Amino acid sequence: MAVKKHSSLDKVLGRLDQLDEPNLHNLVQRLARERAMLEAVFNTLQEGVLVIDVGGLIDYANEAAARLIGLKEPAAGGSLWRLVPGLHDSLAGADSDAPLVTREFELAYPSPRLVRLYMVPFADGEHGPRRAIILSDITAERKSTAELIENEKISSILLLAAGVAHELGNPLNSLTIHLQLIDRKLKKLKASKETRSLEDSIKVCRDEVTRLDGIIKNFLEAIRPRPPDLAELYLPDLIEEVLHFQARELADRGIKVEGEMPAGTPMIMADRDQLKQVFFNLIKNAMEAMQPGGRLSLKLRADDDSVYVALADTGSGIKTEDLAKLFQPYHTTKVSGHGLGLMIVQRILRDHGGHVGIESKEGVGTVVTLQFPQKHRRVRMLAGG
Template sequence: MAKKESSLDRVLGRIESLDAINLTNLAQKLARERAYLETVFNTALEGILVVDEDGVVQYANESGQSMIGLNENDLGASILWRLIPGLRDSLGLKEGEPLRDSISSRELELTYPEQRYVRIYFLPFKEPVGDEDKQFVVMLSDITSEKITKEETIESEKIASILLLAAGVAHELGNPLNSLTIHLQLMERQLKKLEATPASEKLGNSLDVCRGEVERLDGIIKNFLEAIRPQDPDFQVLDLSLVLEEVLEVVGSELNDRGISVEVEVVTEAPIVRADRNQMKQVFFNLIKNAMEAMQPGGSLKIVSRSDEERIYLRFGDSGGGIRKSDLSRVFQPYHTTKREGSGLGLMIVQRIIRGHGGQVGIDSQEGIGTVVTLELPKRNRKLRMLEG
């Protein structure tokens, strides 16, 4: 259905033929339209910014100016990366690199002009306006009180049911696993009584594989239960690249079966942090599993580690189908999943663990291109500030 043409559109269509009086009337009407729209935007509680691809703030409503400490006189000159330190690194942008055409979501702590937590969405315009550079709408929502109230509600109402579910699943899986362990032990004893032959040696190797897989399943169940319970991390100095290697070794056969290539790149120094080894293994396992399930056979997973003066950044980028815009804000909610057999708990567990380590989780996604999940963690020599939830 074609958009209905307004009287203002009709006047603008013949602007070259207007005389001085009509031009004055048009200018006054445009001023009224602008004032009306300014009032609408300034009524919104959310911050609304428009930035170009270099992060220069071209427009900000009153809420946006208040949240990031921006003066109206600085519009067109102030750069968003300076107003919100850490945002550019969180988005994975190098100095001078333009914003990408992807929908991005971040949760960050601001310390100026006052301490608060904000949720930030980057939404690219469909097309550049006129001869201007590509522009992006940036939505800022103050979620400080939400972290105290909403997440406590989730804790009390949903996590209890998750614990009950997990306990039931662990019990139901534990019984057959115990039975498998017992029968594998019996088979191993019988095998030792047989004469050593190439066939018996091959059977022994198969038994070792089966026993290892049973132990791995048992470990997954235990890690799952530990991850969803609010436990304090057992901090130790870790090289996350070594922990990642351990996880990739465990899931290596499944990655090979799917024909998925994995590239790991450490851009700067080794990612040394103070963290709980088992919990970080659970985080990596969940993210890699999500990436595998999002990709078709033959896909690629790239994991990049880099750092700045205070934080370590780990980016998990897959070549899957991406996340729909309508789903992006709900990916951390318990039970929310777009997969037929998904539990909707994986990213919730990831966010819980990373927040327990004083970090944040960010997601960038573009439909048909893929998804990048960014983990931000404090360096080992930086004092942790634990986040609620």
Template sequence: MAAADGDSIANLLRKNKRLSRELSRMETVFNAIRSAIVVCDCAGEIIFANSYAGDLLGIGAADVSIFKLLPGMDAAVSDAARGSYALREFEISYPERKMLSAQIIPFDFGDGGTFALILNDVTREKLSTEERIESEKLSSLLNLASGVAHEIGNPLNSINIHLQLAMRRLKKLAEKLPGDGLVEGVRESVEICSSEVSRLDSIIENFLKALRPMRPDMADCDPIKPLAETLKTLDAELENLGVSVAVNVDAPLPTVYADANLLKQLYFNILHNAMEAMDAGGDITVRALADDDFVKISFADTGCGIDEDGMSKLFQPYYTTKTDGHGLGMTIIQAIVRAHGGKIDVESGPDRGTTVTVSFPRAHRRIRTLRQNAP
């Protein structure tokens, strides 16, 4: 009996060594693969990650959830759990900003659900395609905008100068003829002309802003302060249109690393679009909240909404459904968000309003990343 037990133990030891060698070989193979392979449970806890995944995602020795590393992965895993396979794309900002394609494969080993994630870095391919498309667009825009600026800008300046001279003469005339209705009427007409000149000048400026590479003056910024200043600027116009604005903010909201002036321009464009979608008045609801990675601000209106065709062309330069629109508002909005390393999402449909959500990286997350990389 003792001899039999000894043989059995020796057998087990040999099998254990063989299994250990096979596992070592398997791990060597997985670590040689130039795709990130991550195995996690349904709660996002990482069970296994090959060395390439560690480099790509910045996985250290500390326990970390895949849901923290890849915002939005929790929803993708839930989708995969209902099927057999899922494909997604993610953008990460740590340890470097990259675009990833992900294959999510569910397994059921009787332990509540396990998922294998195969991640590939597609940043170069994405940027190459986007840069080529953007380069072609910008080349076309630049030629057109240069022509517009030259043909309209010069006579516009001349008109503006003569309008200013006319206002000065009218002021002197009004001093000589106080209360004269004719003088007052001409003054009002000149003011209207001056206002229209300013509007044309604004159109030219919008053309140029859509083309110039943005160089934000970045600093720690309270994202709500520029919003409050923008709402104050639009207060009279909102009242005239019968549009009410409700702002709901999760307190305390963290700071973002941003250019406050560009944020004001961003908010102005989004709010103005919402106002123009509500001819007979309505409501705009602004919600601001934060997660571990982003500060998200959404603008929901009760306007006419955008149909499927309009949604597909939303960020195309010069696309507009307005008779007096220049079609660059959403292009500028997208450019500002991208310049801050953020994201923009739009949800809309005919007669159900539009919700625009902009997400900006939290300032402290950038600071934490720098500290982690410090020698």
């Protein structure tokens, strides 16, 4: 038979009516200290802690729980069922005698979150049955898991396709050589209407072979990335260089370029060649999305940790259903696109510790935002790592 142990506090409370005023005062102070300590411990937890009665009324909520479910203050009061609609129905089927109940649910307020709930029943002799609830925010965990699964899936597809791409390279080389031989022999023949027609056909074939060869090279570069060769980089200078390189095409298309690149923009650590490829791809995409007379805007800004570049165009925009697929290999919204450009951009940004985000509205245009860690932030991360 188990023996119930009594703490020294239990013994004191058992003879409470025998305490004189000084001892009673000391006891109250001790209880207040212990309560404050427990309150501080619970409020340091990242997990939300709740105590509710059988009707869902909140008897206790720590600060993390208040943040998660939208309580204005981490205090008792209010109905959990009202604050988290649908949770009551989800828990209604749980066995009231079950030692542990686990659920996962989505919160829309105060901000979208995926939450895991653990609920344990316990008895309170004075107030009746109670439920202790622990809430864990698993949004980042679930997102990370989804990204890992997606990356593994893409890696499998890319490895398979890499073998195919490699095998395609040999016949393409052979085609190029034989087209050159045919072209040379054709030039030795007497010019006629038939030879000119053949020359046009050969040119089309050579152009298509060149295009296919470019797709294969881009693909192999995308799946065989090299680590960035990091050095100090001033983004405004790099962007000006890329714009200068593409100035002729921008002018031919009648596209106006607007830039806001404040002097003194913080330095970043980056691979110059890889970032030139990023901006070349993005500006090329913007040009191809716009009609003549369109406008391309490039704006730089910085906060304490990062440098941001926003590229906005006045193109046709992207359909909502296509936005989620933009970084998938071979998904393209262009007639002649190969669907690898944005995938390469995303990989390069990730390798630099940055992020790429895209917002778009059909008929209005698209904004691509790049985020790069500042040089000093990267140094702090490495030093602490």
